[in-house]
Amino acid sequence: MGDTLEDASPSTQEIQRDETLTKHIGVWRATILISTCTLAMMANIACSVSISIILPVIGQDLRIPVDKLQWLISAFSLSSGCLLLLLGRLADIFGRKRFFLLGTAWLGVFSLACGFAQNSTTLFILRGLQGVGPAAFIPAALGIMAEAFPPSRARSIAFATFAAGAPVGGALGVQLGAVLVQTTRATWRSPFFLFGGMSLLCVLGGMLAVDHDEPSAEAGRRVDWIGAFLVTAGLVLLLFVLGQGQLAPQGWRTPYTIALLILGVLLLAAFLLWEHRLEQSAGRLPPPVMKVSLWTRAAGRFSVIQAIAFLEWAAFFSWYFWAQLYYENFLKLTPIHTALRMLPMTVAGCLCDVFVVFVVSRMDFALLIAFGTTFTALGALLFAIIDPSAPYWTYGFPSPIVSVFGPDFIFPSGTLFVAKVSFPSEQSAAGGVLQTIMQLGTAFGLTITTIVFNAFGGSNTGTDSPLKAYKAAQWTCFGMAVLSTILALAFLRGVGPVGVDERTVGQNHPAEDAADDNPMIRDTTNDEAPTAEKRTSRSNTRRDVYSPGC
Template sequence: MAGSTEDGTTQDTVTAPTRSAWRSVLLVATCTLAMVTNIASSVSASIFLPVIGADLGIAEDQLQWLVSAFSLSSGCLLLLLGRLADLFGRKMFFLLGTAWLAIFSLGCGFAQTSITLYILRGLQGVGPAAFVPACLGILAHTFPPSRARSVAFATFSAGAPVGGALGTQLGALLVQDTRARWRSPFFLFAGMSVLCVLGGIFAIDPDEPTAESDRRVDWIGGFLVTAGVVLILFVLGQGQLAPQGWKTPYIIALLIIGVVLIAAFILWEHRLEKNEGKMRPPLMKLSLWGRAKGRFAVIQIIAFLEWSAFLSWYFWAQVYYEDFVKLTPVHTALRLLSMTITGCLCNVFVMLVISRIDFAVLIAFGTTFTAIAALLFAIIEPSAPYWAYGFPAPIVSVFGADFVFAAGTLFVAKVSLPHEQSLAGGIFQTLTQLGTAFGLAITTIVHNAVGGGGAGNDAPLKAYHAAQWTAFGMAVLCTLLAVGFLRGVGIVGVDERKPDLEPQQDESAPTGRDTNTK
C-alpha cells in the first residue's frame, strides 16, 4: 500500500507479514545464493573457453559467443520480466527463473556440439533475467525501511563478488582437476540453482495480489525495449570483432535500428502514460525517472558509468598481466583475488554505515576509489614492484561497484512504489549490463587506436594506459554526478538505535498520487 504524508508525499507503507528470524535469514541467504549463482554462471565460461574450444572444435574467434549469449539474453529481458514479476508474482518468477537456470545449466553440461552449447547458453541467461529483479522486489517487500532492509540488500550485493570468485577460482579448479572438466562447473551451478528453488519454496512468502487494477501487459513496449537492448548489446560486443570493425555495414545498420527501437519505446511509453485509463498501463512509466527530483535517473546513470569504468578496469588489468607481463591465468587470478575479499568487506561496511552516512558521500567516495584503481593502471610501469600499483588497485577498485549497487538498490527501492519494485530493480540491472558493454567497447576502441598508431616496443603499453585513462574518466564523471546531483538525498538507511527521534521528511520518496495504489 501507499500512504500520504501531510505534504502529499507518497510513502511505502506496505506492512510486511510477520515472520520468524530463521525464515528471514533463509530468505536473504536464498536470494544471495541466487545472485552468487547468476554471477558465477556468467563469468565462469570465460575461464575455460580454450578447453571448450579444443573439446568441441570451436574456432577461437567464435568462443566469445559462449559468454556473449548468456549476457545478451540476461541483459535484454530484465526490464520486461521485472515488470511481469511485479504483476504476476515475484515468488513465482523467482522459482521459475532459478528452475530454468538449473535445467539449462544441466543441459550445457551435457552439450555435445558447439551449436547446442551456444543455444543452451543463450537460454540459460533467461533464468537470471527472471529471478534477479524478482529478488530485489522480494527483499524490498519483505523488509520495510529498516536496518533489516539495509542488511538484506548489502548481503544480496555481496553475492556478486562471491559469485565472481566462485566462477573463476573454483571453476578453474573443477576444469583442471575433475574428469568432466569444463562440464563440471555447469553441473555445480545446476545444483546451486536447485538449492535456490528449494530455499525459495520454503522461505519466500506467497505472492500477494498486485495493487494495480489493470493487469494488462504492454507487449508492444516489451518488444521494443527488448529488441532495442538486444541489438545495442550485440553491436557493443561485436563492433570490434566484425570484418571491418565499426565500419562494417551490418554493425552500423543494427546500431541505428537499436537506437530507433529504444526511441520508439520511449515515445510509446509516453503515450500510454499520458492516456492512462484509456489504454493499457505502460511497461515503464517515464515519470519514474523523475522521482526524487530526478535523482532516480541520476543514480541509474551513475550505475551505467560505474560499471563501464569498473569492468573496463578489470578487463584491461587482466589483459595487461597476461598479454604484456606474460603471467599465467592462475598468477593473474591471484593478483586480482583481493577484489573478492574487499568486495565482501565493502558490503559489510555499507550494512553498518548506511543509516549514518549521507548517500551522496557514500557514492562519491566509492566511485573515487574506482577512479584511483584505473589511475594506478593508467600510469603503471612494468618494472615497478607489484606493491606499488598492482596491490592497491584491486583493493580500491571494487568500492565503487559495491557501494553503488548496495546503496543504489536501497535508494531505488525507497523511491519506488510497492508495485514497481522488481521493475525498478530490472532497470538498474539493465543499466549495469549496458554500462559493461559500453565501457568495454569504448576502451577497446581507444586501446586499438593508440596501439595501432603507435610505434616501437612501448606501443602496447601506451595502449593499455590509454584504455585505463578512459576508465578513469568514466569513474571521475560518476563522482562529479554524485557530488553535483545527489546532494540532498540524505541517509537512505534507517537507524533503529534512535526510536525516540521524530522521523525526518523523506524528500526522496515518490511524490504525488498513484492511481494504481490503494
C-alpha cells in the same frame, strides 16, 4: 555521535525489532530468504564471469575459432540484459515468487545442459537460454526483499548481503572455476555442474522462505506487449552491436553494424514515446512496462543514479577485463595465477558490503557514492601507470582492493534508493531498470575501451599487444569513474542517508510527513489525514517511507 561501531552493528535484538515493521517474516525465515537471494546472485555472477577464464579450454576442446569464442560471453549477456525490464514487470504483475522459482530453476537446468554440450552450436544456444534465468530472478529477488523488509536496518542488511553475492560469485566463478578446469576430469564442464547445483538449491530456499504471491492490485493484470517488444528488440540490437561491432568484417564501418545500431536506437526511442502515451492514458490502455515518470522521481535523482551506475559499471568491468588480459596475455600468467592476483578484490568487496550496512543509515548518499567511484578511478589509475618490472604489491595488489569500492557501494545503496522512490507494485520493474542500465554500461565500457586499446596498437585478442595499449584502456576507465564521481557530488547533494537508522524506528520522522504531503509518492489507497497510527499501519503493509532528500 556517541554510538560506537559495536553499537551500530546489527544484532539479533535489532533484527527482532524489525519484526514490528514486517508482517509475515521471522528472524530465521528472514535469514533463509536473504541467503537464498544472495546465493542466486552468486550463481548469476559466477555463470557470467567464469566463462572468461575457461574460454581457451572450451575453444580447444570443441574446436571453436578464437574470433567466435566471444559469443559464449555475448549470448549470456544478450538474453540476461535484454529481458530484465520485461520479466521484472511480469514479476510485479504475476508474482515475484513464481518468477524467482522459475528463473533459478531455468538457470540450474540450462547450466547442467551446458556441461553436457558436445559441439559449439549447442553450447552457443544453451548459453543464450541460460541467461534468461537471471533476467527473471534478479528483479524478482529485489522486489521480494523490498516487500519483505520495509525501511529498517533489516532492509539495509538484506540489500548489502545481496550485493555481497556479486564479488563472492565472481571469485567462485574465476578462482574456483580455474581450479576445477585444471584439476577435474570434466575440465571446463565442472563449473557448469557446480553452478547448476547452486541454482537448484535456490529453488528449495525460495520455496521455503518466500511468501506466497499476493494478487496484483492492477485490474486485469494487462501486459504492455507492444512496449515489451520495442524495448527487448531495441536492447538486443544495441547490445549485439556493442558486443560485436569490433569483430565485424569492417569493424564499426560495416554496413550492417551501422544499420543495426540506428535501428536499435530508434526502437528504444519509440519505446519511450509509447510508454509515455500509456502512462498518460489514465487506465484506458495497459500499464507501461516502465513508467517514464520514474526517471523524474526524487527531483530527477533517479536518473542521476542510473547514469552513475552506467558509468561505474563501464569503468569497473572494463578495468577487470583489461587487468585480466594484462596478466594472461602480456605477462603470460596461467589462469590460476591470474585468479590469485585478482583474489584481493573478493575480500575487499565483502568488507565493503559490511561497511555499507554500518554507514548507509548515517552517511550522506552523495558522499558514499562519490567515495566509492573515486576509489574505482584510483584502481584504474594504478594499472594506467603500472610498471611491469615492479613487484605485484606496488600496483597489482592495491588496485583490485580499491577498484571494487564503487560497485559495492553503488549496488546496495543505489538499490535502497530505487526502492525508496518506487511504489510497492513496481519494485521488480524498477530494480530491472537499474540492472539493465548496469548491463548497458558494461557493454558500453568494453566497447569504448576496446576501441581505445586497438587505436594504441592493440589487437582484438590482446595477444602480444604493446603495454601502451593496456594503459590507454585503463586511462579510459579512469575517466569514466571520475565522471561518475563528478555526477554524484554535483547532483546527489541533499539526499541524505538512504538507510533507516534504528534509533529513529517508532518515532515520528519529518520524512514521513513529507511523504504524506507529497501527492507524487503518497499512498493513494488512503487519502485520510496522516497520523502516527496510520503511518505505522501503512508500514506494516510494507509501504516505503522516503528520506527528506528523496
